Amino acid sequence: LAVVFRERKFTVANSLLLGLCVGVSFLLRSPLALFPPAVLLFDFLRGRYRKPRTALAHFAALFFFPVLFLLPWIYMNASAYGKFVPFEGERGYRNVVAGAAGLSMTAEGDTYAMAGIPETSNPALHLARRMISAPGTVFPAAARRAWLAYSWHPVLWTLALVSMLLLWRRPGTAGLALLCLYYAGLYCVSMPLEPRYILPLAPVLFGLACMLFGDTDAAPSPGPALVLSALLAPLLLGSAFAAYLAAAYPSRIGRTASELYAKHPSSGFLALMAAKEHAAQGDYLNALPFAALAVRLEPWQLRWRQQYLGLLAGSGVDVSRAAAYGPQSRGRRVTASFLLLDSASLLDRGEYMKAEIKLAQARAYWDGGFVMLRGRLDARGRALERRLWEGDSGFYMSELAGIARLRPPQARAQLAARLARITELPQGFARYCGAVEDNGRD
Incomplete structure (x- = not known):
């Protein structure tokens, strides 16, 4: 008009x-x-x-x-x-x-x-x-x-x-x-x-x-x-x-997630951010209650549950049984995240063969579900699709790094070393799971 x-x-x-x-x-x-x-x-x-x-x-x-x-x-x-x-x-x-x-x-x-x-x-x-x-x-x-x-x-x-x-x-x-x-x-x-x-x-x-x-x-x-x-x-x-x-936003970015949650106590997202914020400082005593609260406030959020289990694993709790029976629906990304979490828990227990199987299953989810081209493909398109499948590790790397970031620095290094024994880590993995940025937010 x-x-x-x-x-x-x-x-x-x-x-x-x-x-x-x-x-x-x-x-x-x-x-x-x-x-x-x-x-x-x-x-x-x-x-x-x-x-x-x-x-x-x-x-x-x-x-x-x-x-x-x-x-x-x-x-x-x-x-x-x-x-x-x-x-x-x-x-x-x-x-x-x-x-x-x-x-x-x-x-x-x-x-x-x-x-x-x-x-x-x-x-x-x-x-x-x-x-x-x-x-x-x-x-x-x-x-x-x-x-x-x-x-x-x-x-x-x-x-x-x-x-x-x-x-x-x-x-x-x-x-x-x-x-x-x-x-x-x-x-x-x-x-x-x-x-x-x-x-x-x-x-x-x-x-x-x-x-x-x-x-x-x-x-x-x-x-x-x-x-x-x-x-x-x-x-x-x-x-x-x-x-x-x-x-x-610039004047509010300095506020901690705990302060924001105190103003919005019904937000499971802010409760989870507060949990990750405390975990980034090594304070699992306060991180775990916030993570549990996030799951209780929004039980339908499978992502919150996965993050809670990751924090429990980071604090030294064996979560392999809970991760092994994670929900198999609601989207492949969440399901594959539970498989990766289960693999990390198995590595903590020294069960490398089982961990490698879980890791391969998780990788297969992304290769089959999140890497694709839309529309009818010609020969060039099929070649690009093959290259995309072979070279893509973005989701895989970010999920692995996300699990590692829920752990203290020493535990991150141990997990990376154990992962390196069963798979070739994606390029840049150490950088992704190194310093936690943005107050512990992924």
């Missing part, structure tokens, strides 16, 4: 409104971060900026709110972690790496290992290098993703594309076409797809399709403005609250 308003009436106020909508979208994710520059370039190509002062005014209006909404997030990361982090990362980074490898649909697993690059690599630079060094991989993959996006909503896309071609000069059509092509193009070029990635475009495609059957030359009515106001009001409140939390 904001795009249409700006197309119908090219004013600084409507540019400010469009910038506000882009800024509010950062409440969830940031794919529209580059849309304001795209709008400015599109305006320039259409000759809308006849005076530098006009261009500067629209530039400021389009960027004011996006930058304003990002400032608390940037401040939070800079103050708490000493890093400049303008947008979200991690999962998105792995998707970009998978996209550079030529995958059409998303992958679960260590895509950095699949691509053969270190995890410290910049995914955007890696994609740019791949565009230059392997255009025969990157650009055909982008074309396949574009076809996928079309195949998920063929009727909407067909009608929308016809509308773009036939009604290009109608008010609003060009701006909506730019939004569609920008959003779909960004995803198709940069990363593998899932239907939900393209789903936000459905209302825009529907609007373009409706233009074929409506009177687009009719005088504007107040209805769309009221609808936009009703949509923006709760989103603005949510964005303001999120900005407040981000700005307040």
Whole structure:
């Protein structure tokens, strides 16, 4: 709606409104971060900026709110972690790496290992290098993703594309076409797809399709403005609250989990964090009651139970019987965690053969469940999938390290030495289970 308003009436106020909508979208994710520059370039190509002062005014209006909404997030990361982090990362980074490898649909697993690059690599630079060094991989993959996006909503896309071609000069059509092509193009070029990635475009495609059957030359009515106001009001409140939390986070990060639990005594999560906090200091006398409390408060959380058993094992209690009969449902990750815990308990008792079997069973859970590629695979895709299976150890390593971190430093070293006798430890395992960071939080 904001795009249409700006197309119908090219004013600084409507540019400010469009910038506000882009800024509010950062409440969830940031794919529209580059849309304001795209709008400015599109305006320039259409000759809308006849005076530098006009261009500067629209530039400021389009960027004011996006930058304003990002400032608390940037401040939070800079103050708490000493890093400049303008947008979200991690999962998105792995998707970009998978996209550079030529995958059409998303992958679960260590895509950095699949691509053969270190995890410290910049995914955007890696994609740019791949565009230059392997255009025969990157650009055909982008074309396949574009076809996928079309195949998920063929009727909407067909009608929308016809509308773009036939009604290009109608008010609003060009701006909506730019939004569609920008959003779909960004995803198709940069990363593998899932239907939900393209789903936000459905209302825009529907609007373009409706233009074929409506009177687009009719005088504007107040209805769309009221609808936009009703949509923006709760989103603005949510964005303001999120900005407040981000700005307040650095001053609150120093609080201990025990202090936070005292203010929220019904939270099993905070009780568990308090337990791990005490365990990180070697204080198992206070850690175990907090862990037991977390299990009692939220008995359905199998993760809490697994962490409680890990703390018991770290304090010297034999938990092999309890771990051996851990629940075999509610998701493979939790089940495999119990198998790893059982293996660690068997190692503590010197039963290396049984521990090795449990370890192999746990590893098989991740190889079969969490490492996969979505969509129909060609020969290249199958080769990448094999590489993903062979090279991925992220879940395995983090779970092993999580169990080790629940133990005192000397016990961690003993567990690592025992594990090394029955398996090749994942690269970086010592670093993962070394110093406990972030007050004992995983």
